[in-house]
């Protein structure tokens with residue numbers, strides 16, 4: 001257990017394994033341990049309900065549950081400023097990915113291109129409204145909401161404050177979870193291009209590059225543990 | 239001593255009278271024995287020891303997803319028409335076409351996303367539901383890992399849906415070439431959504447709730 005992956009450090013007289021045992025728990029946690037404003041000394045694994053003592057994490061380190069192996073907590077290598085810069089970049093790239101055509105197909109001198117909105121629109125007209133709605137939500141509405149909400153939260157988190165609406169936005173972000181699918185769409189575009197290439201001339205458009213950039217940003221963001229914002233910010237959260 | 243045997247002694251929140259908030263991770267003291275109608279002091283979400291009605295909801299969504307999955311595979315998902323030639327593609331024929339016509343690598347990816355991942359979800363969640371119900375202590379760590387895998391890869395099945403949508407929008411050359419979505423793609427989209435909800439409704443804590451090893 002070295003390097004970037006490390007188990008939560010056990011208490012000194014328990015040489016191996018994470019967590020604490022029942023009788024230790026009482027005297028290890030002060031009465032205000034469950035107070036909302038104090039940094040929490042305890043962590044509960046959301047995958048198996050095991051109680052762990054929170055250990056200090058260096059940048060880039062990941063704490064894993066000793067029982068089930070799930071990630072308990074990760075310490076991101078980036079500060080709020082760096083994250084905000086990433087989010088703003090993501091916003092610019094996302095707008096471009098949405099507005100610009102993705103690819104152009106050519107056949108006998110005829111050319112057709114499509115933006116994300118053309119994709120959604122044609123599915124709606126072609127009796128696949130369910131797909132149109134799914135695509136509009138997972139490729140446009142949810143990602144855009146996520147970018148704006150994160151941007152807003154981070155704008156305040158830079159100075160350790162909680163943005164107006166912090167609580168509601170954090171809950172909303174949690175529920176957005178896996179419902180943003182831009183990265184799947186990028187792979188879908190790739191498959192479509194390969195398929196179309198068999199019959200048509202394929203000309204890449206700026207949109208596809210914007211999507212590639214977006215995918216990179218999503219990968220960078222994948223390792224960020226947002227629940228830490230609860231501990232890192234202070235202030236009233238209406 | 240195996241890691242599993244060692245971790246048996248770790249305290250669990252329910253035993254200590256604690257509840258962890260699903261949404262924000264806040265550690266809360268359970269107010270009463272059932273502790274079911276309690277709100278998280280930090281984020282306001284309702285606290286549950288275990289996700290409510292996990293078995294019923296997961297089963298229901300999983301079965302609904304499977305019912306959608308049958309037409310998704312049997313019905314064609316896409317029609318290609320060129321110069322009066324009409325060709326209907328199913329999910330599997332799309333993979334085969336990709337394989338035969340020169341991109342085996344991509345064909346494998348599409349095969350995994352469209353066929354393996356949905357199957358994995360049905361089999362894995364089904365196995366988890368049955369083994370947890372009986373409180374089995376068989377391969378707990380592996381089953382926990384399996385659940386996390388399902389959560390991680392679940393939404394990639396949307397791949398084929400997006401491919402059909404993109405090709406429909408792009409291939410619009412009138413009589414020369416045309417792509418249309420067919421009902422199969424709608425069923426497939428619904429399968430993905432329903433199985434994603436199913437895996438969200440399942441509570442992985444149930445894996446660890448049954449009996450412990452007897453050689454304690």
Ligand SMILES: [Zn+2]
Pocket residue numbers: 045046047048049050065066067068069070
């Ligand atoms: Zn765990």
Ligand SMILES: [Zn+2]
Pocket residue numbers: 259260261262263264278279280281282283
């Ligand atoms: Zn909470």
